[in-house]
Amino acid sequence: MKKIKVAVNGYGVIGKRVANAIMLQPDMQLIGICDVATDWRIKVANTKEIPVYAYNGETYEKMKLANIEVVGILEDLLKQADVIVDCAPKKFGAQNAERYRKAGVKFIVQGGEKHEVAGHSFVAEANYESALGREATRVVSCNTTSIVRTLSALKRAGLLKNARGTLLRRATDPWESHLNGIMNTLVPEPEIPSHQGPDAQSVDPELDVVTAAVKVPETLSHLHYWTVRLSRKASKEEVLEAFRSSTRIAFIQHEDGLSANNAVKELMLDLGRPHGDMYEVALWEDMLKVEGDELYYAYLVDNQAIVIPETIDAVRALTGSETSGPNSINTTNKALFIYPNYFKQSYLV
Amino acid sequence: MKKIKVAVNGYGVIGKRVANAIMLQPDMQLIGICDVATDWRIKVANTKEIPVYAYNGETYEKMKLANIEVVGILEDLLKQADVIVDCAPKKFGAQNAERYRKAGVKFIVQGGEKHEVAGHSFVAEANYESALGREATRVVSCNTTSIVRTLSALKRAGLLKNARGTLLRRATDPWESHLNGIMNTLVPEPEIPSHQGPDAQSVDPELDVVTAAVKVPETLSHLHYWTVRLSRKASKEEVLEAFRSSTRIAFIQHEDGLSANNAVKELMLDLGRPHGDMYEVALWEDMLKVEGDELYYAYLVDNQAIVIPETIDAVRALTGSETSGPNSINTTNKALFIYPNYFKQSYLV
Structure with a gap:
């Protein structure tokens, strides 16, 4: 070949x-x-x-x-x-x-x-x-990739009406944290919606998605919180099944002790990933909640990987x-x- | 076998x-x-x-x-x-x-x-x-290991009289930084000398060494600053040659852009080290200074590795x-x- x-x-x-x-x-x-x-x-x-x-x-x-x-x-x-x-x-x-x-x-x-x-x-x-x-x-971009992966999965299952997300963004990359970091503060992006929502529409114009973003003083990964309006009432299992249709969304569990960005980063290193890279969207399965036609979940995005x-x-x-x-x-x-x-x-x- | x-x-x-x-x-x-x-x-x-x-x-x-x-x-x-x-x-x-x-x-x-x-x-x-x-x-321990490695090298070369060090200690390990970290502060160990000096003497009772230590709000590595009284006037090259007698002391250079803990950590990850582990004492060669019989240098210690x-x-x-x-x-x-x-x-x- x-x-x-x-x-x-x-x-x-x-x-x-x-x-x-x-x-x-x-x-x-x-x-x-x-x-x-x-x-x-x-x-x-x-x-x-x-x-x-x-x-x-x-x-x-x-x-x-x-x-x-x-x-x-x-x-x-x-x-x-x-x-x-x-x-x-x-x-x-x-x-x-x-x-x-x-x-x-x-x-x-x-x-x-x-x-x-x-x-x-x-x-x-x-x-x-x-x-x-x-x-x-x-x-x-990293955030947009995660948004399209997750929302496309819900869309494929016919479950997505619209999605609203708050993005906690790592302030800088680890290698240059001595050059331009932030500390003891939170820096909201001045405009709502932030650019990631429209950016996701550059891949799929049908997505009804709005994001707001804020820089936080850490370098490990981004953390997203999402509120999704489903197209109909659905069970948690139906939603999980929809996410399982992506091979690049991985479930993690608080009950496994994976309760913060640094612990998940350590898991990637323990698994022998180069640089401790996480290619998947790491979505907390046990934290995910469905109430009627509303869906709430949070996930991590390794912006480097x-x-x-x-x-x-x-x-x-x-x-x-x-x-x-x-x-x-x-x-x-x-x-x-x-x-x-x-x-x-x-x-x- | x-x-x-x-x-x-x-x-x-x-x-x-x-x-x-x-x-x-x-x-x-x-x-x-x-x-x-x-x-x-x-x-x-x-x-x-x-x-x-x-x-x-x-x-x-x-x-x-x-x-x-x-x-x-x-x-x-x-x-x-x-x-x-x-x-x-x-x-x-x-x-x-x-x-x-x-x-x-x-x-x-x-x-x-x-x-x-x-x-x-x-x-x-x-x-x-x-x-x-x-x-x-x-x-x-990690700090004591670094002290014995470096001072033993000077001792083997007949250059060591005594050594006084200030240790900036990473506050906690990365995987548990969500459980017990410190932030926006520096925490001096209450007693001088700190325990690392005497601990080095448990390996080599002849070492004349005193340390003071302070916790700093990061998880990457320890940073040591040393003032060494040499047994005689010596050149920088003689000192470097003494350190080269150890295979577990590595020289790094500010002029290579390796100017902070996070950059050196990134280098270890780039080299494909598991977990980005640094087994060596990483000593800044271009920062090291000899004045008469006084020697000054700084190095990093990866406490995990x-x-x-x-x-x-x-x-x-x-x-x-x-x-x-x-x-x-x-x-x-x-x-x-x-x-x-x-x-x-x-x-x-």
Whole structure:
């Protein structure tokens, strides 16, 4: 089988995880990463023997000076690529798109970019097929991904009327918490609705969803609280069954002692997940409540990890190498050890 | 080769790491773990197919009720063990020692116990040989281990007169930061000297060392600041060379962007270390300063990980299966990917 040649531009929080995930896929080859940094973050790529490319000529010289083994610049990388995954900081994806188009390489941007940059927004379980063979797609943000996964599951079961959510957002990523954190405070986003609701509609315009968001002083994960109006009265079991139709929603239990973000993070580390990554929406089963046609639940979103499997599926969709969404999702899940029950599957030590 | 049969009592922060480390050793077999908990922490052991034993009959019943696969109780485990590593909470090791002695099984306790419980305190590079064939030893605490590693290195080079340190201690372990943390404050230990100085003397009574300690509101690692009076004027290079005599002291650089605890933690995760564990003392090379006969430096201690390689070496010392400290250290280092230069060695993805 000819492997899909994938490049990654931006080796940060998302890029390094995408790169690792590509290396784990049976049908993909990581041909290199590209970045502007010259510090420990890029030295790790050298240590892992991943070919490193510079964002431009100036960066190339700086990398050389910092004793980084650098192979060439972005255009050299693009020459070999079937698909490039842009994981550059917000807004850079839009300008990078020009370079990708010029090189005639299919590309994926992340949720920090506008829908228009790719003209298509992607969540594997919701709309894999509509991305088949496209030039580009945009994997929506971590929070939006979780919203589409959960609400799509309710929609598939014919249970969803509308959904209203409050999002407690981790303030910054762990690696840079010494640079820009917040402490002893809560920072509400000034506007209601926050952008995640409309963003979910970029994947599925039919979703009736409104969100409000607030930054909280921790770096572990986001926490969502949802109130859903069901299309009819339903039982808790019917709702759980609907969520079970997604392979990327995992139930957790307070009665297992999983009562806070840090405990769930520790479980991921105990399971041997790289970086302690949680690819699934982790939804508290015993906390979930249905009253008539109203549904209440809460879940955790690992903002560093949840979009990784979606990005891998997007690679297959753009190249058209796999025309079935469920097949791609299954391949990705297997390679990344994604299972909806954390205790029923053997993981690496 | 007949493998050493090792049991672990207490599958918490240290115990689960010791268990994983044992499974990675070429000359050891993990025959089971024992605990009192019945929640997600133990379910992970089931998931990894590690035989689980209950602390006593009552725990056995509780585990059964919680759907944990449980094989027997501690005494059943002891019947098969050559050595048991006690990783129970502070003070429990002392009472457990009676059960180990009664079963005639060699044992290792952790630094939370008093020296007298084992009659011997252990740091591999300092006194491996004196533990050979003993009934028991005590692996000293994380901070004490770091102190003995660093000061022993200076002592071996004939450079150490005395050392005075200020220890910034992480307030609690990540997994339980929702249960007992501190925030917006600094909590000085009421007594100077703090216990770590005298504790280092339990390994090497010749060390002239005084410590003061303060709890800080984070969970990542400890941070030590040291002022050392050298036995004579020396150059920075001489001091670095002395530290290089330890394979468990790693140099890090501010100029690589490794400027805070969270960045160093992220590096460990990037290198694929399980749990992002840092077994080495991570000492800032570019920050280290020598002025005449005075030496100043700072380093990080991963309280969850630093004692793991020491514990593995202690297993070999007690059984006498390896009579050379350096040989045991080398085997352990290889199995756990411990290298003094983080960027010069390929790690797992």
